[in-house]
Amino acid sequence: MIELSLQKKLQGSHGAMHLDVNLEIKEHDFVALSGKSGSGKTTLLRIIAGLEEAQGEIIVSEKIWQNSKNYLPTQKREIGFVFQDYALFANMSVLQNLLFVSEDKKLASHLLELTELTELQNRLPHTLSGGQKQRVALCRSLMRRPKILLMDEPLSALDMEMRNKLQDDILKLHKEFGTTTIMVSHDPSEIYRLANRVVMLSHGKIMQDGTPKEVLLQTKGSQKFSLKGELLDILKADVIYIGIIAIGQNIVEVVMDEAEAKTFKIGQSVHVNTKAFAPSLSH
Amino acid sequence: MNKIDAKVEAIESLENITVVSFSSFGQALKMMSLELDKNIKIGSKVTLGVKASSISIAKNLSTELSISNQLQTTVISVNNGILLTSIKLRFEDFILESIITLESSKRLSLHEGDTVIALIKSSDLSILEVLK
Numbered sequence: 001m002i003e004l005s006l007q008k009k010l011q012g013s014h015g016a017m018h019l020d021v022n023l024e025i026k027e028h029d030f031v032a033l034s035g036k037s038g039s040g041k042t043t044l045l046r047i048i049a050g051l052e053e054a055q056g057e058i059i060v061s062e063k064i065w066q067n068s069k070n071y072l073p074t075q076k077r078e079i080g081f082v083f084q085d086y087a088l089f090a091n092m093s094v095l096q097n098l099l100f101v102s103e104d105k106k107l108a109s110h111l112l113e114l115t116e117l118t119e120l121q122n123r124l125p126h127t128l129s130g131g132q133k134q135r136v137a138l139c140r141s142l143m144r145r146p147k148i149l150l151m152d153e154p155l156s157a158l159d160m161e162m163r164n165k166l167q168d169d170i171l172k173l174h175k176e177f178g179t180t181t182i183m184v185s186h187d188p189s190e191i192y193r194l195a196n197r198v199v200m201l202s203h204g205k206i207m208q209d210g211t212p213k214e215v216l217l218q219t220k221g222s223q224k225f226s227l228k229g230e231l232l233d234i235l236k237a238d239v240i241y242i243g244i245i246a247i248g249q250n251i252v253e254v255v256m257d258e259a260e261a262k263t264f265k266i267g268q269s270v271h272v273n274t275k276a277f278a279p280s281l282s283h
Numbered sequence: 284m285n286k287i288d289a290k291v292e293a294i295e296s297l298e299n300i301t302v303v304s305f306s307s308f309g310q311a312l313k314m315m316s317l318e319l320d321k322n323i324k325i326g327s328k329v330t331l332g333v334k335a336s337s338i339s340i341a342k343n344l345s346t347e348l349s350i351s352n353q354l355q356t357t358v359i360s361v362n363n364g365i366l367l368t369s370i371k372l373r374f375e376d377f378i379l380e381s382i383i384t385l386e387s388s389k390r391l392s393l394h395e396g397d398t399v400i401a402l403i404k405s406s407d408l409s410i411l412e413v414l415k
Contacts, residue, residue: 222323238365238367239367257369257380276317
């Protein structure tokens with residue numbers, strides 16, 4: 001069990017903010033930390049890592065990492081950290097980057113094999129693609145067999161295909177090494193695929209805590225399909241009305257009745273809802 | 284969206300699938316759904332919703348139909364367009380709109396004051412909100 005009870009005053013993007021988080025995390029869980037930027041996610045991760053100080057307690061498997069009397073420095077905490085920007089040593093090869101953390105050559109080659117990097121082990125980071133660099137960073141974070149793996153938006157700089165590949169690698173390593181993983185992520189599909197629990201932060205406090213489906217599924221009443229969009233236009237066609245709605249990068253049409261056409265205004269933000277039975281999928 | 288207030292009478296679930304039975308002014312209604320919100324229980328009062336284009340109309344209905352929801356209604360108005368017709372129906376306290384083709388409307392020769400059956404498939408009915 002990982003027990004966190006942490007408080008800190010922060011200067012957020014919207015002025016002063018009080019981070020106040022009480023969280024119990026089961027070992028081997030994969031927790032996604034989500035929430036708007038400036039909600040305190042990264043700060044929380046850094047506090048757990050010992051990169052930033054805060055008041056309160058961190059107890060990991062009954063071992064005190066910090067309380068009012070004790071404070072374990074980063075290097076004594078059994079953590080692995082993966083940053084968004086890889087943070088590899090530019091003058092060291094892939095293998096050297098791993099061995100710098102720990103001399104365990106067997107583990108290093110096992111990790112490189114798991115992530116299909118064996119052939120690249122003597123390359124320097126600048127010769128690698130973004131996805132390859134992040135796989136190296138992921139391997140390096142596991143070289144000390146950490147109890148907790150902390151990842152701060154590890155895949156946000158990568159394209160979709162590379163993300164999917166890395167998600168598989170992350171899940172594989174999380175299971176093989178039995179780490180408790182805490183990952184900051186904004187991406188619902190990534191959270192759904194990887195995490196078994198989502199903690200949503202807002203202004204430094206936990207607003208939602210549950211399974212990915214409980215927290216992320218956008219519903220309206222019993223309608224399981226709800227997307228947020230902007231009403232661009234309402235066209236009258238015969239005895240019905242057609243709403244033109246922008247959802248993300250897409251424009252869609254929704255048939256509206258007279259009452260709806262009178263209720264909604266062009267430019268308004270709307271939710272497009274339907275039953276899960278109505279939409280169909282195509283390639 | 285057409286709205287009908289109703290009370291939850293029964294909830295049957297199997298894994299992620301749910302069939303909910305409601306009553307509204309003595310009329311039984313059924314909804315096919317995935318998992319139900321936790322705050323929806325037997326006895327809950329809810330507002331049901333159905334799109335105008337998902338309401339069919341039957342006159343002198345005598346065939347056996349699979350459609351779960353068959354509501355006795357009175358035609359209040361018939362607004363014929365060029366291709367489509369908007370028909371306003373009264374069901375107890377609620378006004379429902381049905382959009383059908385003009386051709387169908389003519390075939391049924393619908394007029395104000397007619398008694399007709401409004402047909403709604405259980406998969407077209409949804410819960411819009413739980414009433415306090």
